[in-house]
Amino acid sequence: MLDWGWLADHLGAFADRTVQHLYLAAVGLVVGFAIAFALGLVAIRRRRSYPPIAGAAGILYTIPSLVLFAALVPITGLSLLTAEVPLVIYTQVIFIRNIVAGFDAVPADVLEAADGMGYARDQRLLRVELPLAVPLIVAGLRVASVSTIGLVTITGTLGDRFGGLGFFIFEGYSRGFATEIAAGAVGSMVLALVVDAVLVRVQRFLTPWTRPPALAAERLPADAATS
Amino acid sequence: MDIVTKTIAWFGDPANWSGQSGIPARLAEHVGISAITLALAIAITLPIGLWIGHTGRGTRLAVGLANLGRAVPTLAVMGILVPFTAVIDPALGFTTYPTILAMLLLAAPSILVNAYAGIHEVDRDLVEAARGMGFREWQILGRVELPVALPVVLGGVRSAAVQVLATATLGAIFGFGGLGRFLVDGIAQRDTGQIWGGVVLVAALVLSSETGFALLGRRLTSRGLRAGAATAATSPAGA
C-alpha cells in the first residue's frame, strides 16, 4: 500500500515543510490570540458586548474553511495574507470563549480580597486575574493550535508556496500517489499532537499551583463525569 | 465592485446552469450526498449516544473518541483514508470514497456527544420520578429524557450537518463533485466570478441548513422548555 522508499528519500523536504507548517500556524495563532485577547477584555469589562462578540465569532466559525480561503483569493491573491486571515478568524471563537471563561472562573472572594488589600484595577487584572485565568486560556490555546495546524494543510489550495505538510496531500493527489497523500496527512496530525503535548507541559510550568494534588480534606475530587 | 459584477456575470451565464458541471447538477450532488451521509451518520450514532446517555455506560470511551474525532483535521482524515480506498478502487478511491468516509467520520462526534450530553444532563430527579410512576426504561428515554434533551440532541445534528457540508466542499480538492468544485477550479483558473459564485452558493447552503435546523428545533421543542432551551455547541466546520 505504501512506498516506504519514497518517504526515506524525502526526509529533507519533510523537515522544510514541517518548519513552514509551524510558521504558518504560529503566525495565525499569535495574531489570533492578540485580537481575541483584546476582544475578550472588552467583553469582560462590558458584559453586554459579550453575546454579540461571541455570536459573530461563532458565525464566522461555521463558514467552511475552503470557502473562506477561496473568497479571499480574488481580493488578496495567492499571498500569505490570504493564508493567514482565515486561520486567525477560525481561532477567534475558541480563544474568546476560553479567555472570558478563564476570567469568569476567578473566585469572587479572591477579587474582594484583592480590592480590600488595595490592588489598583490594572494591578489586579495583571497579577491576580490573569494568572488565575491561565489554565483555561491555555486550554483554549491547545484547542486552537490543533485546529489551526489542521487548517494549515488547506492553505495548499493557494499553491506550492503554502500548505506546510498539506503540500504533500495536494501534490500526491495531482500525481495519483497515495503514499505521499497519507504522509502529508499523518505528518500534520502528528505535528498537532506533538504541539498539544508541548502545550500541556507549558501549562504545568506556568501554573505550578494546579500541579500538586490538593491535600486539604475539604477539597473533594470533582465529579468524575464532568471532568 | 469587480467581484460583485463578475459574480453576477457568472450567475447570469446560461452555460453555468446546464450540464454535469452546471449549478443545478453540482448543487444536487452536494445536497444529495450530504443528506444521505447525514442520515447514515444519524442512524448509526444517535442510538448509541442516547443509550450511553441513558445508561451512563461507556461514557468515557464515547467522549474520548468523540473529542478525538473533533480534533482531527478534515483534509488529513481524507488523506489517511486514500491509501486504503485506493486499493479498493483505483479511480473512486481517490475522490468519492475518502470524501464520503470522512463526512461520516466527522459527522459522528457532534451527534454522539450532544445525544449523550443532552440525555445525561436531564434532571435525575425527573427520571427517578418517572421510574417511580412505573415507566419502563425505553419509555423513560422516549417520553421523558428525549423530549427534554431534544434541543441539545438536535443541536448536535445541526453541527454535524454543517460539518458534512463543509467536508463535501473540501472533497473538491480530491476531485469530488459538488459546490466545492467551483472554488477549487475557480482558484486554478483565476476565475473570480466562479470563485465567488461558489462562495455564495456554499454560504447559502450552510445558512439554509442552520436556519432549517433552528426552525425544526423550535417546532419540536416543548413549549414548557423553550425559555431555557440550550444552544448547541458550535460546529467545528472550519477544520
Next chain:
Amino acid sequence: MEPDERALGNAAATVEFEHVTKRYDAGENGPGAVNDLSFVVPAGKICVLVGPSGCGKTTSLKMVNRLIEPTAGRILIDGRDISTEDPIGLRRRIGYVIQQTGLFPHQTIGENIAVVPRLLGWPASRQRERAEELLGIVGLDAARYRDRYPSQLSGGERQRVGVARALAADPPLMLMDEPFGAVDPIVREHLQNELLRVQADLAKTILFVTHDIDEAIKMGDLVAVMQNGGRLAQFAPPAELLARPASEFVARFVGADRGLKRMSLMRVRDLPLHAAVTARPGDDAADALRRITADPFPYLLLVDRSGAPIGWFDEAEIPATGTLSADAAVSMSPLFAPETTLKDALSMLLDNEVQAGIAVDRGGRVLGLVTDGDIAAAARPDGPAARPDAGA
C-alpha cells in the same frame, strides 16, 4: 525603621462612624442597608458588629475601606475623613480578613502573606522575613508552610494565613468579616483564642463582624448590636449588654440565657470573698471550736504553714480537747484562681456536690471562700457584672 513604615502609624487607630447611611438603590427612600450609624471605637479595642443576617454588618465594614461608599455621613480614622483619601492607599493601611479567606490560589503561602508589603514596595528579603515572622505569630511552622499553596491547607490553616496576611504591613486597623465563620466549632474556638493572644501583644483596633452573639461577647471590648434596616440597637461593652439590654430586640438577640453568659464574663476576683475560719495542724482544738461556733459558716478550713488549704473539719466533728490533725480533715473543695470565670466556678461546685469553693492566689494561699449563693447573686442584673468595667 524606614520612613514608609512610620507613615503607617503602627499604633492603633481610632475609628468613628458619624451618621453613616447606605442605600443601595439610590432613588428609594426605603430603610436602606445601613441607617444613621454612629459610634466610636477607641484605639486598640476590638469592636464587634453583631446582628441578624442582612442587617448591614458587611456593608458597614466595607465602607471603612471604601469598597462601598456611604450614601450619607462620614467615617473618620484618627480624626481624618476617609472620603478625602485615596482608596487604594487607604486599603493598604487597613488589614482585611474575609470568611472565604480570598487567598490567592496561584501564590504560595509566603507570597500570599507578603501581598501588601509587595504592593508597598518593600525589598524582597524583608517581605520574606515578615512572612516568616507572621507565620510564627499565627502559630504555623514557617518552614513547613511557606512554600505550600492554599489548596494544600486545611480550612483552619487558611484562616490563620488570612489573618497573617492582614497583619503583614502592621496596619493600625483590621477589618474582619466573619473570619471564623467557615470552620468547625473546635477550630473556631482555637482561632478565637489565638486572635485574642495576638491582640494582647499587638493591640490593634479591630472591627470584627459576626452573627454569633457568643463570639461577639467573647471577642469584643465593645459590641455594636445591629438590627434589620441597618440601625444600631445598642453599643456597649459585653457585660453591660448582658446586664442591661437596651431594648426588647437586644434582650432577645443576646438570648434568654444571658445570666449564664454573664457568668462567663465575670471572674472570681470580681466577687466579694468570704474570709474563711482557718487553723493549722497541731492547733488547739478547743480554741478552733470556739472560733467556728462564732462564724455562721459551719466548716473549719485546715491550712498548712504556707497558707495552702489541706482540708475541712465539720463543726460537729471537732474534738472538744487535744489538737487538730491533718489526717482527720475531709477532702478538698474545688480551688479557684482569681481569673476563673464564674461559669467555670459554678460548674466545679456542681460537679463536686459542695456549696463552697476556695479562692487561692498564685502561690496557692487561701484568699477566701466562694459559695454558689455568691455566684448567683453576682450574676443577677444588678450584681457587680453590671458595672461597665467589670467584664472588659
